[in-house]
Amino acid sequence: MANLMITKQCNLHCSYCFANEFVNKDRDIMSFENFMTCLKFLSHDPTERIGLIGGEPTLHPELHRMLETIIDSPFRSACLFTNGILVDRFINELRDSRFQILVNLNAPDKVGQPVYDKIIDNLDLMIDHSYMKRQVGVGINLHRPDMDYSYLLDAVRRFHLTRVRVSVSVPNMEEERKIEPLRYFHEMEGLVRNLVKDLVSLGAAPNFDCNYLPSCLFTEEDRKYYEEHKDVLCRSNLQQNPICVPSIDILPNLQVVRCFGMSEICKADLSDFRNTEELKRYFMLELDAPAYQILPDAACASCREYRAGLCSCGCYAYRAAELRKLRRSLKQGREIMESGI
Ligand code: SF4
Numbered sequence: 001m002a003n004l005m006i007t008k009q010c011n012l013h014c015s016y017c018f019a020n021e022f023v024n025k026d027r028d029i030m031s032f033e034n035f036m037t038c039l040k041f042l043s044h045d046p047t048e049r050i051g052l053i054g055g056e057p058t059l060h061p062e063l064h065r066m067l068e069t070i071i072d073s074p075f076r077s078a079c080l081f082t083n084g085i086l087v088d089r090f091i092n093e094l095r096d097s098r099f100q101i102l103v104n105l106n107a108p109d110k111v112g113q114p115v116y117d118k119i120i121d122n123l124d125l126m127i128d129h130s131y132m133k134r135q136v137g138v139g140i141n142l143h144r145p146d147m148d149y150s151y152l153l154d155a156v157r158r159f160h161l162t163r164v165r166v167s168v169s170v171p172n173m174e175e176e177r178k179i180e181p182l183r184y185f186h187e188m189e190g191l192v193r194n195l196v197k198d199l200v201s202l203g204a205a206p207n208f209d210c211n212y213l214p215s216c217l218f219t220e221e222d223r224k225y226y227e228e229h230k231d232v233l234c235r236s237n238l239q240q241n242p243i244c245v246p247s248i249d250i251l252p253n254l255q256v257v258r259c260f261g262m263s264e265i266c267k268a269d270l271s272d273f274r275n276t277e278e279l280k281r282y283f284m285l286e287l288d289a290p291a292y293q294i295l296p297d298a299a300c301a302s303c304r305e306y307r308a309g310l311c312s313c314g315c316y317a318y319r320a321a322e323l324r325k326l327r328r329s330l331k332q333g334r335e336i337m338e339s340g341i
Pocket residue numbers: 182214215216217297299300303304305306311312313314
């Protein structure tokens with residue numbers, strides 16, 4: 001999947017937004033010409049899934065035209081990542097079965113009750129009135145250990161959702177990223193455990209976004225619970241290897257970042273690559289390989305999963321400061337080698 005950041009503007013200001021290097025910093029939008037360049041770049045593999053992201057993509061003045069272009073293209077699937085406030089304006093195009101719509105649901109006390117009601121009305125419009133249930137998903141960002149997610153459960157009940165995307169938010173400020181990831185996960189684990197159980201009791205499987213929970217967090221009791229509820233949890237990625245891979249986010253100006261968590265460390269130009277595989281290889285070498293060498297916690301050194309290359313121990317962005325230093329010394333080493341000294 002490659003994500004196209006079609007606008008940096010957003011009509012919300014979520015405290016946890018990890019695209020905060022860009023969002024609402026300026027009013028840049030992706031031109032239609034750059035959008036077509038992206039589609040051409042991705043067209044080497046029409047099975048590639050396109051993500052339309054922002055900011056808030058429904059604020060792009062040419063989104064109707066972009067959606068119609070995707071409908072007329074050979075691409076088989078595209079996902080609109082939205083806060084759901086304005087999604088009703090695009091219902092005619094989004095009805096096309098190749099689109100998926102992922103609504104990131106924020107709490108009513110964060111967005112205000114009237115805005116929240118509008119989002120629920122839009123879910124109602126898509127799921128109950130437009131027969132788009134199979135296309136529509138809902139997600140939540142877990143950003144505080146004490147957050148109240150009861151509004152999400154109400155939505156799961158109301159729309160009979162069978163899956164929910166769950167993001168354990170990556171701390172988005174440089175200062176907060178100095179936290180040890182295992183400590184952060186330990187702070188969040190009670191919330192995650194309760195949410196998983198509440199979702200399972202409603203028949204909904206949690207699907208985790210990046211910043212996967214490391215397996216050392218799971219207790220014997222958790223594993224027993226997962227086994228007992230595998231009828232629902234077989235649809236979840238809860239127990240997959242928690243290894244982070246490049247997501248590929250293309251900015252409005254056709255610069256590319258590995259993901260928003262790592263955007264400040266390294267950017268590439270789309271025009272220097274032939275396809276997404278090349279981009280992924282580039283970021284793996286530039287970022288993933290050195291980041292994996294930086295141990296975020298002493299406990300990981302002797303862990304079998306780490307040694308087997310199966311756990312990235314939370315988001316690499318926690319290691320941003322050390323990663324910058326390591327990249328600088330690797331670069332100096334390369335320059336010395338090249339100069340033959
Ligand atoms: S590598 Fe570290 S974070 Fe991952 S499972 Fe092992 S101890 Fe936990």
